Amino acid sequence: MSPSGEVVASVSSALAVLLVLLACVELGDAAAAVGVYRLIQYDLAGAPLGSRAAALNHHAAAFPLPAGADLSRSALVAPLLDLPLSFLREYLSEKKHLGGLLILLPRNISAKNVEGNNDDKGEPKNVLAELEKLLMHEEVPFPVYFAFHDDNLDNLLADIRKIASSGQPASASTGGYKLVVPSAEPKRVSSPTISNIQGWLPGSRGEGDAEQLPTIAIVANYDTFGAAPALSVGSDSNGSGAVALLEIARIFSRLYSSPKTRGKFNLLFGLTSGGPYNYNGTSKWLRSFDQRVRESIDYAICLNSVGSWSNDLWMHVSKPPENPYIKQIFEDFSDVSKEMGISVGIKHKKINVSNSRVAWEHEQFSRFRVTALTLSELSTPPEFLESTGGLYDTRESADVESVMRTVKLVSESLARQIYRLRGRNIDVFADNSSLAISPHYIRSWLDLFSRTPRVAPFLQKNDPFIVALKKVELSEHTTDVHVQNDVLDGMFTFYDATKSTLNVYQVASVTFDLLFLLVLGSYLIVLFSFLVITTRGLDDLINIFRRPPSRKVKGA
């Protein structure tokens, strides 16, 4: 190769490198980037359920849709209250394809409908609950995302509607929008773990009392399950129960800190996981106990959804209410409740050992022949995956007052039993005493629970929240704190990609680009002609188009 050829080669290779480098420059230049939360994707005993796709790259569409619109390549953006469930049901039952669905949730889900005139659409909370139930128990072949209303999305929605109402095809002046969620194929969560956290408050044994002390267990499950795993905070179900448990542990730890006031009962506190999955974690937790310990449990109080009741609380049992043991516990609760001016009802539901469905946490105890009951504001047992802390169950759905009343009820009746104060009408945890129930403590924990999505498979065993529950809270008040990690039983398979970022791009249509090219071409031609005419004269311009062949001859 000649020297000059080498130079050319090196220059061209340098240019190639430069071009490759330039091509790598990609910037996040979207008009808006919004955090979105994906509908849960899971398999239940092999059956695929939930949203089966994560990647989204389609033009945005919104209601009202033109008649006969083909949505297979559109991402439908719908505020919660504008999304007709019948539309969704039709799409799911007829297996019609939709490019994607973005559901906009109001910031405050529990808020009453402010605009009084659209009553027909119902309360956001009820609509959301119904939507969640529909989406969770169906196989949805397209990506479904949830997002909260914000300025970006509201502008987007208004723009899409404007385009749709003008009836024009999308062009740059009216503008089209493209919604892009860059996402890889969702991966299976390998061996989802559940973590049960326990702590003890050991009672004092009388002198020469060789017998093992009886134990009273207070249990609440803390994990959740909902349509969007990254949004399932479950403030009421069952954040309220877990918070009540923490407060009971706190006030009893003060009593048990002094040998004089230490009772003749051990107190066992258990925060269990796997609650939505037939209390799988509770069963694992009980199985991990030594037979003797399990037999020493006098009875267990399970707390479930105690965050939003006004006057009636229900005590669910699986033994008949005539059972003297149950009767005694119920009387204790009734006595305290009368003093507090509330009512506690009793509901009996027999357990069916052959049925895998476990509606209440105490039923797991009953299966191990441990007397147990559940305190709940729910009067009927919830269905499978119902009342497990869905999208609608936010901080507003649980109030501190209800949790405080529950704590008061449970701890007063416990104290009466432990210190044998029955019928003496003593207010152990009176307000303004050093043992008073702290609304601040309950509020701050309830706030934390309401900020933390707690779907067990997406909660690592060393998650800060679990560490906080274990180290900061239970260790502070109880002893022998222990976290039991176990694998969630096989019926469920979960998939990740629970949240991602939605990019909204304003895009021009092909027609616009073609039109632009046309205008540009004519501009350049006019400019060319103008310049030729002014500098060389009209004849030259004509010659340019006429002469080429003759020129060739001249050159030859």
Next chain:
Amino acid sequence: MTVFHFLNCAVLTFGPHVVYYSATPLSEYDTIGTSVKAAVVYLGAALVKLVCLATFLKVPDANDSFDPYQELMKILIGFIDVAGLYFALTQLTHRNISQNHKFQAVGLGWAFADSVLHRLAPLWIGARGLEFTWEYIFQGLEANANLVMTLSLAALGSLMWLRKNKPRTLIPIIYACALLLATMPSITSYLRRSLEWQTPKVVGFELFSSLVMAFISWQLFSACQRPM
């Protein structure tokens, strides 16, 4: 799609320069060497300008208002361009081409270098994105206005520095127009920043003013061409 848009914008930004070169007698007299020299001078001038800007101006704040002292400095630094043009027109040895073609070739090289330096990189990064904005179309239009203005300025420059016998009455007008053209970047920046004009308005103003200035320069140039 986005590549299509990018190509469109690139043609709008750089097309007029090519068209100008091929449509006018510049291509017949093979003046590309002069244009390349002018472009190199432009690069040098841009470097000097950058150094001056970095030395004499403070970093603008986000909520910066129109600061007269800073703007005056900017105008003065802007005159480095004029100095560069002067150098390109008078000091460089060109193959003997007529004055008529020389200023066109220099102006063209100058404007093309300006477009490449200021508009190519944003275009490459921005116009290929999925997001559509009018920004790059306006930028292309601005490049057109800039070409016209640079040519006008070069024409006036060649009148000022190369032509010896020009009508006395026209001299002040020539200088005034040249001054106006040289301060045009500052004027547009004033419109944008202080009067808060939107981009379409600013670009429209640039296009309009460039055409007006081109017309005036043309008239002046042809007036000087006439034998006295």
